[in-house]
Amino acid sequence: MNYKNRYDFVKNRNLFFGASLLVTIIGIVILLISGLHYGVDFKAGTSLDVALGKTTDRAQVEKVFGDAGLNPVILTMGGNNDRFSARYDEVLTEEQVKQVITAFTGTYGDQVSHEVNTVSPDMANEMKNKAILAVAVASIAVSLYVTIRFEWRFALSAIVTILYDAFFVIAIFSIFRLEVDLPFVAAVLTTIGYSINDKIVILDRIRENLRFAKLKSEGDLAELVHTSIWQTMSRSINTVVTVIIAAVCLYLFGSESIKLFALAKLIGLVSGVYSSICLATPLWYLLKRATLRSGKVAPAKANS
Template structure:
């Protein structure tokens, strides 16, 4: 099939690069100025999950906490409006926890049950360190795998693209001040996994096409890459849509505790599908084209 009349991804690569760089710069500025909105998992504090056994309003819940003498940083009501999630930026003492329990029981009856999760400053720092370590190890392992299976140019392009995807998710959460917690970290790591899968599919087709193509110029290389992208487009779209449907359903129908995980997945999957075609492949094109130019100059010198 002739793919010359299809959209030329290589020709428009600079537009994709500029769009991605713009988003990343905005996210970086927000990160430097305001940092991420860390949840209780990554900073010291207390979280309370309270089941009151009846439908409640946020106004009534806020009044109850005020009566107990404490004020949560974030309060959400989920389920059948009978489940309260409260996040505190400080570690509540045993006396404060008893006051909250007493106030809830007084306001909503004896069916109230309360679960307490507390993160100390040391644990918060350790979790933050291990989160960065997990992303770094995953990235290095992927780089080694792609280098062994393909070549170093594929590995460089893939690692830049998956780090782009991870940072896009981080940038979105930073810009919109969404809470960053352990489920968010899980979403970033799974985003890296799905992202590299998309790239491997395209790179595998590129490697196959290289065997049967006579690449003598930049135009030949560009045409081969565009053909490879369009040959795998249907498979990539079907794969991404399948997972996106599950992530969207989790976001719409899931509980409050899983909504941000689902949102991070949606952003990551979308970014991964985009970067596979518009970032990773053009990056490989630039690296390979440079090598192609070097070989052409070397041949000219010999002649």
């Protein structure tokens, strides 16, 4: 099939490189200035989940908190406005929790039920460190696998862009001050796994085509990469659309506790397919072009 009339990602690579670099710089600046908005899992404090047993409104809930004298930092309504989640930056004592629950029981009756989650400062730091370690180990393990499986140009292209995908999710959450918790870490790890899978599909097709190609010029190399991208395009799009549908359903119909997980997963999925097509393959092209210019075109590494 002739792909010459289709959009040329290799030719327009500088546009994607520039846009991605801009997002990266903005993300780094925001992270340095504001950091991440840590949730109760990574920040000492108390989270109070209350089921009221009847429909209410936010103003009424805020009034009861005011009467109790313990206004939360974050208040999220859920369900049909019959439950809510309240977040405190300090660790509440048993007496303070009882004070809040008593206030709501007096307003809404004995059907009020609650769940309290408290994270101490030591526990918050430990969970934060373990989360960072989990992301680092996953990234290193994937990088080692790709390095062993492919030649170094393929490996370097894949490694740089999966790190970009993970950072992109983190940067978006930092820019928009979205809460970072343990489900967020799971979403970042999922992003790394999906991203490397999508990149291997495209890079492996390039490797297959490279084994039978006769490269005499940079134009031949660009055409090979362009053809390989479009040969795998339908697979990449179909795969990401299928997973996005599931993630959108989680976001729209899931509970409040998994909405940010679904959102992080959505961001990671979109970034993964974008970087695979627009960043990883053009980056490999630049690395391979340097070899072509030196007159040392090596054959593709066979499957191990």
